[in-house]
Amino acid sequence: LSERLQSALQKLRGKGKVNEADVKAAMREVRLALLEADVNFKVVKEFVSKVSERAVGQEVLKSLTPGQQVIKVVNEELTQLMGGSQAKLSLTSKPSVIMMVGLQGAGKTTTAGKLAHYLRKQNKQPLLVAGDVYRPAAIRQLEVLGEQIDIPVFSMGDQENPVTIAEKGIAHGKEEGHDVVIVDTAGRLHIDETMMDELKAIRQEVSPDEVLLVVDAMTGQDAVNVAENFNREMALTGVVLTKLDGDTRGGAALSVRAVTDCPVKFAGMGEKVDALEPFHPERMASRILGMGDVLTLIEKAQANVDQEKAKDLERKMRTQQFTFDDFLDQMDQVRNMGPLDEILGMMPGAGQMKGLKNLQVDEKQLTKVEAIIRSMTPEEKQHPDIINASRRRRLAAGSGTTVQDVNRLIKQFMDMKKMMKQFSSMTKGKKKKGMGR
Ligand code: GDP
Ligand code: MG
Numbered sequence: 309l310s311e312r313l314q315s316a317l318q319k320l321r322g323k324g325k326v327n328e329a330d331v332k333a334a335m336r337e338v339r340l341a342l343l344e345a346d347v348n349f350k351v352v353k354e355f356v357s358k359v360s361e362r363a364v365g366q367e368v369l370k371s372l373t374p375g376q377q378v379i380k381v382v383n384e385e386l387t388q389l390m391g392g393s394q395a396k397l398s399l400t401s402k403p404s405v406i407m408m409v410g411l412q413g414a415g416k417t418t419t420a421g422k423l424a425h426y427l428r429k430q431n432k433q434p435l436l437v438a439g440d441v442y443r444p445a446a447i448r449q450l451e452v453l454g455e456q457i458d459i460p461v462f463s464m465g466d467q468e469n470p471v472t473i474a475e476k477g478i479a480h481g482k483e484e485g486h487d488v489v490i491v492d493t494a495g496r497l498h499i500d501e502t503m504m505d506e507l508k509a510i511r512q513e514v515s516p517d518e519v520l521l522v523v524d525a526m527t528g529q530d531a532v533n534v535a536e537n538f539n540r541e542m543a544l545t546g547v548v549l550t551k552l553d554g555d556t557r558g559g560a561a562l563s564v565r566a567v568t569d570c571p572v573k574f575a576g577m578g579e580k581v582d583a584l585e586p587f588h589p590e591r592m593a594s595r596i597l598g599m600g601d602v603l604t605l606i607e608k609a610q611a612n613v614d615q616e617k618a619k620d621l622e623r624k625m626r627t628q629q630f631t632f633d634d635f636l637d638q639m640d641q642v643r644n645m646g647p648l649d650e651i652l653g654m655m656p657g658a659g660q661m662k663g664l665k666n667l668q669v670d671e672k673q674l675t676k677v678e679a680i681i682r683s684m685t686p687e688e689k690q691h692p693d694i695i696n697a698s699r700r701r702r703l704a705a706g707s708g709t710t711v712q713d714v715n716r717l718i719k720q721f722m723d724m725k726k727m728m729k730q731f732s733s734m735t736k737g738k739k740k741k742g743m744g745r
Contacts, residue, residue: 309558310596312341317382317597320375331363331378338382346528346559351389351566359385383593389562390589395546395571399517403435403481404488407474407514409507409542410522411534412495415550415576417446419522420492421453422576422584427488428459435486437477438463439470439510440494450492457581460484470494474510491516499534504541511542518545520573523564525555532564539568549587550576558596565589630725632689636681639674679707680717692721 316337320330335356342352362385363378397406406423408416417440424434436454438461440446447463454461462477474491481489493510496503511519521544523531535547547564552575555561565572572587624630681689683706688695695703695718704711 309341309345309556312344313338313382313597316341317375317379320378328364331360334378335360335363342562345557345562348529348532348559348563348567351563354566355385355389379597383597386562386593386596387590389566390587390592391565391571392589394586394588395573396586397518397573398545399488401515401517403478403486404518405478405514405516406488406490406518406520407507407511407516408490408492408520408522409538409544410495411499411524412443412497414495414522414524415548416440416495416522417449417453417492418579419520419548419550419574419576419584420450420490421457421459422581423520423574424454424459424488424490425457425581426584428457432488433486434459434488434490435477435481435484436461437474437481437489437491439473439477439491441466441468441470441473442494446492446494453581460486470506471509471513474514478514499537507542516545520544520546520548521570522548522550523560525549525552525558525560525575528557528559529563531560532567535564535568535570539570544568544570546571546573548572548574548576553577553583561592562596628725632681632684632692632721635721635724636678639678676707676709676713677717680704680709680714683707692718 316334320334338359339352339356342355343349347355359378359381362381399406408420408423410416420436424436427434436450436459438447438450440450447466451461451463462473462480464473464476470493477491478489491510491514493507494503519542521535521538521542523534525531527534531549535544538544547568547570549555549561549564549572552561561572561575564570572589575585575587575592577583577585624634680703683703684695688699688703700711700714700718703709703714707714
């Protein structure tokens with residue numbers, strides 16, 4: 309889905325002007341991309357009409373190109389589609405009870421363990437209750453999981469009634485001072501009445517704070533149908549989408565909220581116990597659009613870069629008056645935006661860039677650079693040409709670095725100046741031809 313959406317929107321990105329026909333053409337492709345990703349067709353229809361309406365009527369922001377503005381609208385509507393903001397667990401009773409429901413193989417037992425692990429990190433004391441008495445070895449599976457993450461598991465074997473097990477489990481949890489009790493239940497391969505009746509009986513008896521439906525995201529619209537059915541019968545409080553790590557299409561993630569009106573609260577991202585994430589619609593939307601958090605980045609940049617200073621800098625670049633003082637200033641501005649590797653992570657396309665993951669931006673290196681520049685005299689900062697060998701030795705000693713570090717920095721600075729010279733003559737050329745902004 310990401311690729312198709314990206315290519316659909318690529319044509320708009322960076323366009324100086326966007327007219328209605330451009331938007332229409334892009335929306336046609338967006339529509340196809342969504343349908344191909346197995347997003348519910350009603351959801352697609354409504355989504356496309358909303359985006360088109362907003363995009364065509366959109367007043368163009370000065371700071372962004374109109375193409376980006378359309379992408380921003382798509383991003384916002386995708387976020388909205390998935391519920392807008394993060395839906396958190398609501399745990400109020402003591403102990404709070406979370407009931408896991410869903411079809412067989414969806415990931416209930418695994419998610420129960422992950423959730424216990426997640427909650428303990430939030431300083432809770434969870435208890436797991438083994439309520440699946442049908443699937444062979446289901447109890448054992450939960451017990452093994454509990455051992456692995458060091459969380460107690462309450463079980464009564466497979467001869468008891470699940471309602472009784474849930475009740476006793478909660479009572480046990482209360483006695484032992486647990487503040488959250490997570491009840492695992494049995495699923496079937498398909499929705500059937502016996503299963504629903506049993507789950508309803510448990511729900512009735514223990515009135516859980518949360519009834520979480522676990523669905524397999526890889527099953528696409530089937531997952532959405534399952535959610536619709538369960539929600540009708542059980543009044544769910546939330547959905548957990550598992551196996552998102554293997555879901556390349558995203559159809560379930562995009563439609564389940566819109567179709568059922570039930571919020572997605574967590575996403576399963578793998579088989580390991582820590583592979584559970586709170587579901588963030590805005591992050592998911594950005595991920596789907598494959599643009600990192602590019603809009604956050606733009607906003608951050610706008611908020612942090614002092615416009616006056618930026619203009620000043622541009623003038624200096626053009627007139628070749630760029631000094632080490634400006635260099636330092638610029639470094640500060642970049643730093644104000646946040647840690648460099650975080651910024652890089654937000655760059656569009658950075659996701660596809662191979663090797664970027666291993667690229668660690670060396671903050672230490674930056675600190676060195678800063679120390680060296682701060683050791684310079686005002687004259688040295690203004691006229692780097694005068695920094696001879698003895699001055700370099702002094703700078704190294706004064707900044708706690710080596711002469712090699714100083715040499716490298718000065719060379720970088722000179723190279724940068726040279727580059728700016730070429731760059732500014734290039735942009736001048738463009739401006740003449742009317743290609744500049
Ligand atoms: P249950 O029948 O609903 O209790 O499902 P299980 O918890 O036994 O999980 C079924 C299978 O799905 C197991 O092999 C799990 O390891 C796997 N599984 C569960 N959640 C995830 C997930 O988020 N990602 C991946 N890749 N596998 C998962
Ligand atoms: Mg299970």
